[in-house]
Amino acid sequence: MKPGMQEHGTRGAPSRRVRLLLVGGGHAHLGVLASWIAQAPQGLETCLITSDRHAIYSGLVPGWIARPTDGDPFRIDLAALATRAGVRLILASIVGLDADAREVMLDDGARVPFDLLSLATGGEVDTSSLAALGPRLLPVRPMHAFVERWPGVRAAARVTPGYRVVVVGGGAAGVELALAARQSLAGGASAPVMLLSDDPALLPGHAARAGRLARARLKAAGVELITGHAVGVPDGVLLADGRIVTAGCVIAATGPRPPRWLRTSGLQLDVRGFVAVGPDLRSVSHAGIFAAGDIAGRVDNVLAHNLSRSGVHAVRAGPVLADNLRRVARDPGARLRHYRPRRHSLYLISTADRRAILSWGRLVLSGRWVQWIKDRIDRRFVARHARLGRNTEALAWTR
Numbered sequence: 178m179k180p181g182m183q184e185h186g187t188r189g190a191p192s193r194r195v196r197l198l199l200v201g202g203g204h205a206h207l208g209v210l211a212s213w214i215a216q217a218p219q220g221l222e223t224c225l226i227t228s229d230r231h232a233i234y235s236g237l238v239p240g241w242i243a244r245p246t247d248g249d250p251f252r253i254d255l256a257a258l259a260t261r262a263g264v265r266l267i268l269a270s271i272v273g274l275d276a277d278a279r280e281v282m283l284d285d286g287a288r289v290p291f292d293l294l295s296l297a298t299g300g301e302v303d304t305s306s307l308a309a310l311g312p313r314l315l316p317v318r319p320m321h322a323f324v325e326r327w328p329g330v331r332a333a334a335r336v337t338p339g340y341r342v343v344v345v346g347g348g349a350a351g352v353e354l355a356l357a358a359r360q361s362l363a364g365g366a367s368a369p370v371m372l373l374s375d376d377p378a379l380l381p382g383h384a385a386r387a388g389r390l391a392r393a394r395l396k397a398a399g400v401e402l403i404t405g406h407a408v409g410v411p412d413g414v415l416l417a418d419g420r421i422v423t424a425g426c427v428i429a430a431t432g433p434r435p436p437r438w439l440r441t442s443g444l445q446l447d448v449r450g451f452v453a454v455g456p457d458l459r460s461v462s463h464a465g466i467f468a469a470g471d472i473a474g475r476v477d478n479v480l481a482h483n484l485s486r487s488g489v490h491a492v493r494a495g496p497v498l499a500d501n502l503r504r505v506a507r508d509p510g511a512r513l514r515h516y517r518p519r520r521h522s523l524y525l526i527s528t529a530d531r532r533a534i535l536s537w538g539r540l541v542l543s544g545r546w547v548q549w550i551k552d553r554i555d556r557r558f559v560a561r562h563a564r565l566g567r568n569t570e571a572l573a574w575t576r
């Protein structure tokens with residue numbers, strides 16, 4: 178038995194219920210809840226600890242910014258899903274983990290023990306070079322805070338002369354958000370939107386044509402694109418050429434970094450500081466701990482190691498994670514399934530003009546039909562989880 182793993186009982190006959198903690202309402206845990214709803218796991222007592230009652234489906238957020246709708250199309254009710262899945266829900270943030278003692282620490286000081294732990298809290302945004310902005314800084318994560326603050330930014334931009342929105346980050350999220358913000362603020366005073374990217378090729382990880390299409394769309398939409406490293410100052414950003422660009426709001430979409438509490442967890446981490454997992458999504462140092470989505474870093478082979486951090490992989494890992502948690506709860510030495518990412522994943526990047534860019538390996542296309550497909554896929558995902566949680570009393574348990 179590997180260190181950190183508790184023997185649950187003899188093979189096939191657990192002596193007591195195994196306590197499983199799911200931490201974070203990330204995409205992979207939606208898969209676990211769906212699996213538990215489909216078939217209740219035997220011998221497991223499951224508890225979900227997550228910072229907010231709703232999971233936010235990020236794929237729908239740029240569209241909501243570009244064309245605000247009544248209600249929030251991107252919210253998935255975790256309380257309803259947990260109720261149906263027979264899972265206890267604790268609304269709290271974890272601030273620490275002791276992997277050897279098998280305990281998580283919550284923001285209210287409580288310590289929660291576990292036999293099995295699964296982490297899907299996603300990452301944080303690296304805002305270290307932008308911190309001087311203070312309240313003008315709007316990081317994309319936590320996403321709940323982001324979607325709560327955006328309407329205030331839009332309102333301020335409409336009435337404040339000289340208000341500018343700057344988006345930092347040239348990846349898919351930065352491009353989508355800059356174009357969505359531009360669309361949202363068009364008309365009236367029409368606050369300018371600027372995108373800053375320290376990588377001259379936009380959309381790193383995608384074929385060059387995707388970056389070129391994004392650049393052309395930014396130009397057509399009137400979003401100024403500046404390349405180079407930017408640093409936050411109290412009233413805006415300091416560019417590499419020494420210019421200061423004043424901004425009412427700076428959106429940080431600089432990609433995920435590992436949550437800080439991982440550093441002292443005792444878990445083996447990958448070179449970037451994410452939880453080092455194998456193909457079975459199990460920690461390479463602690464056999465009773467699993468991780469999936471943005472918080473995990475595959476260390477088993479080069480293809481997996483270079484896997485982009487995206488909702489696509491977090492979603493696909495869900496069913497494998499669910500299966501492995503069931504298996505290991507029954508038998509700590511069980512053979513586990515592997516999550517085998519496809520060589521290329523399909524990415525659909527909204528450009529806020531009712532079109533989107535399709536990127537799949539070297540294939541890059543764009544058009545209205547791409548946005549139509551994206552919208553359909555994203556809305557179906559949220560609707561499926563709404564259906565799963567329906568007909569329940571959506572209770573949020575607290576300790």
Ligand SMILES: Cc1cc2nc3c(=O)[nH]c(=O)nc-3n(C[C@H](O)[C@H](O)[C@H](O)COP(=O)(O)OP(=O)(O)OC[C@H]3O[C@@H](n4cnc5c(N)ncnc54)[C@H](O)[C@@H]3O)c2cc1C
Pocket residue numbers: 200201202203204205226227228229231232233235236237238239269270271272297298299300317350353354430469470471472486487488489490491525
């Ligand atoms: C604007 C935007 C658009 C995007 N669009 C796409 C797209 O179209 N397709 C795509 O594949 N990817 C997209 N991404 C990337 C995608 O959002 C992430 O890769 C994905 O959300 C990662 O999922 P996750 O399950 O790891 O974590 P998350 O989705 O980040 O979920 C984390 C969960 O854990 C909870 N949590 C966080 N910290 C704690 C804590 N300390 N304690 C307890 N709970 C905690 C949160 O409340 C949340 O429920 C987009 C990202 C952004 C910013």
